[in-house]
Amino acid sequence: MPLPVLLDLVAEKACTLMGYELCAVLLANDSRDALVIEGSYGLTPEYVARVNTDHPIRLGPGPLGEGPSSRAFNSGEPQAIDDITVEPMFRPWGEVAREQGYRSMVSVPLRVAGTPAGALNCYRTQLHTFDADELDLLITLADQAGIAIETARLRDRERDTIADLEELNESLTTQHRLLQEADQIHRDLTSVALRAAGVQGVAAALSGLLARPVLITDPAGHPLGSAEKDGSRLEVPHVEQTDETGSERLTELPDPEGGPRIVAPVLLGGELVARIWLPGRLVDLGPLGHRAVEHGATVAALELLRRRTALEVEWRLRGDLLSDLLSGVASGTLGSRARTLGHDLSRPHAVLVIKADTTTAGTAGADLATGTRPADVRRLLGIVHSATDGVRPRPLVTNWGEFVVVLWPDDTSKNQQADPVTAGHMIRRAVGRTLNDSTVSVAVGAVCSELSDYAAAFRVARGALELAQLRGGRDRTVTLSELGVYGLLLQLDDPRELIRYADRVLAPLRAYDSRRDAALIETLRTYLEQDLNTARTAAALYVHPNTVGLRLKRIEELLGSPLSQPETLLQVQAALMTEDVLGHAWPEHAQRLG
Structure with a gap:
């Protein structure tokens, strides 16, 4: 039984066996400077509280340390008082004794494992003399009580140990389960990477692991992959693109239409290349959910790196094709090389030339994000590629130095989404959305039907673009007809x-x-x-x-x-x-x- 219950039982047995009306079991406190009533029989709770707080039984020097309980504890011998009213050492407790109604008392030392631990106090309401036999019986009872207290304490420690072991076992079980689930997260997302399942595969795997819909977008908010869950689909959140959406950690953002959203950045060499969107709150995601999203972001970055690498190879092949095409020498292999890349050069194409607008002359090599010229044309090339990716027939997009060149199919059936001039407007808007205040200008050159026409068309379009920018033009789609005499001069074959x-x-x-x-x-x-x-x-x-x-x-x-x-x-x-x-x-x- 618990120790407090045992101490009350010891007090009760002392009274019933010895014929006493009241009994208390006192134990030393942790600092061993006072005795505290821990168990009792017949005593009122008010009495116990007043003794423990207002009239504590001290074990050191002073009036409160000279009482019978303190002497029994310190000497190891029983201390009996036949009449407490005439005993000077009991005076500090005389008032509470009168309120409780006892006249005589005896205090017998309690030992636990041979060490003083407290005292057994017994009280009589009438005057009483405690003889030697009675004291011997009380000493025997106190020894038995000491053994019981020691056993109870051992069992308490045993129960505490068992509880600690059970808690530890539960913790180990939980950790084992978490490790299993974490291993499942690792296996599922690693499988996506090994299968080269792409960003869509990452979205599907995360949706299965987190039991919620998942959306992955590029930095401009265009979807790259999504996965439904139980018929629920996550739309592109209607939130402001604040600093939080570019954070390097998981962030919770409010969405007044669809509830809160969790957004995780996908970083590639410190560059934000995508965002993962989830419905819900961060607090509900849990540690495993955090780990799954972070691992998913890593795999998504690998998939985007794989895609970027493939695109770079494709762009290099396109660049080689364009280099040969613009050399003016129509090789018989150009058509087959273009078909390998998914382009039909037997179809007429308009030549579009794109270049970042500069704010100050001579700022080549500056950052496009500042509104000047890009230090890396790859970013501009990627934006143009994304903007024209869904167009059919497929345009050929590559770069020529600091220019991005688009061979835009001139679809005579008019099934194409846009004519060359409209395509120029579309490209400028795409750059503006992605790069905020940065702008580009687009020159729309001639439509070429023969492979030998592309070199002159590119030369003229490039000249028109640079001439327009030289004369202060920004964010324009330039056609040769707009340049007047300049346009006529640009078209001269022999200058x-x-x-x-x-x-x-x-x-x-x-x-x-x-x-x-x-x-x-x-x-x-x-x-x-x-x-x-x-x-x-x-x-x-x-x-x-x-x-x-x-x-x-x-x-x-x-x-x-x-x-x-x-x-x-x-x-x-x-x-x-x-x-x-x-x-x-x-x-x-x-x-x-x-």
């Missing part, structure tokens, strides 16, 4: 005569600028752009109007005719336009012009 003409007209000005650093050509360009207004030209160049006037006079002297003559003005404008066009469509000429 050599124009090159000689531009050199002949501008050579005197360029030579003078080289000797004097006078900025005559820059002044002439600005003067024409400002509609021949000297004041506005001076403001644009941040110089005094008199300086502009002197420069214009020097220009007229070098040209040999005044700019007020229409023929001279036309010649200068044609030369500058030719330089603009040929400096970007024919890079070797731009290098020669310096």
Whole structure:
């Protein structure tokens, strides 16, 4: 039985066997500086509480340490008081004794395993003398009680040990179950990786492990894979793309329409490549759920790396194909190589050239995410590839240096989703959604029916794109018809005569600028752009109007005719336009012009 019950039973047996009215069993506290009533018979709870708190029985020096119970404990001998009213050492407990109604008492030491442990106190309501035989019986009873207390304590420790062992066994059982479930998670998701089941396989495996629908999206929110559970399907959450959605840990996000969502990042070399979405709250996911999602994110990253590697191989093959195609030499193997990659070059294609817009001249190599030029064209290439992935017939998407080139099938049956110009708009919108404020411009070149046409079409489209960006254009879909005379100049197959003409007209000005650093050509360009207004030209160049006037006079002297003559003005404008066009469509000429 529990120790408190046993101590009450010891007190009861002492009373019934010895004919006492009241009895208490006192044990030393943990610090062994006081005795506490732990079991009793006949005593009121109020008495027990007052003795234990208001009149504690001390084991040290002082009035409260001189009572019969303290002496019995310290001396190991019984302490009997025939009349407590005349005993000075009992005075601190006289009031509570009167309230309880006893006159005589005896305190017998209790030993447990040979060590003083407390005292057995017996009380009589009448005056009573405790003789030697009675004390011997009480000592025997106290010894038996000590054995019972020791046994009870051993059994309590035994029960505690058993409870600890049961708890440990339950914990080991739980850990074994968790290890089994964790091993199942590892096996299922590893199987996805070994089977190359793709992102869709990761979503299906996680849905089975977590018993809930799963959605995996790219960073822009486009679905990459999803799995239903019991007919429930998770739609793309309607939440703001906040900092939390780009966190490197599991995060809980509110969704006012579909309840809370758990989002886990899928990282590849520190780059966010996807997100895993689950319905519910993080607190309900549990440790195994956390582990499953984290493991799933790792496998999803591997699958996306596998896909990226495959795409890079495919892009390299496409790049080699485009390189041969744009060389202008129509090889008989080009068609078969294109068919191997899923493209039919016997069908007419329009040439689209895409390039990131720059905010400042000469910022090549800057980061596309800042709105300038990409340090890695692969990201832009991936966006364009994703935007055109569902188009049939399939466009050929690859890159040429810092340009992304799309050969867009010209479907005469009009079953295609978009014409080339609309495709340019679609690509620009896709880049804007993915890269926030960053923009690209797209040039739509000619439709090519013969393999030998692609080199010229690309050259013209590239020149149109760079010319548009040079003149401050951003986020535009450029067609040759929009460029006017510039567009006509870009389409010249043999520009050599124009090159000689531009050199002949501008050579005197360029030579003078080289000797004097006078900025005559820059002044002439600005003067024409400002509609021949000297004041506005001076403001644009941040110089005094008199300086502009002197420069214009020097220009007229070098040209040999005044700019007020229409023929001279036309010649200068044609030369500058030719330089603009040929400096970007024919890079070797731009290098020669310096």
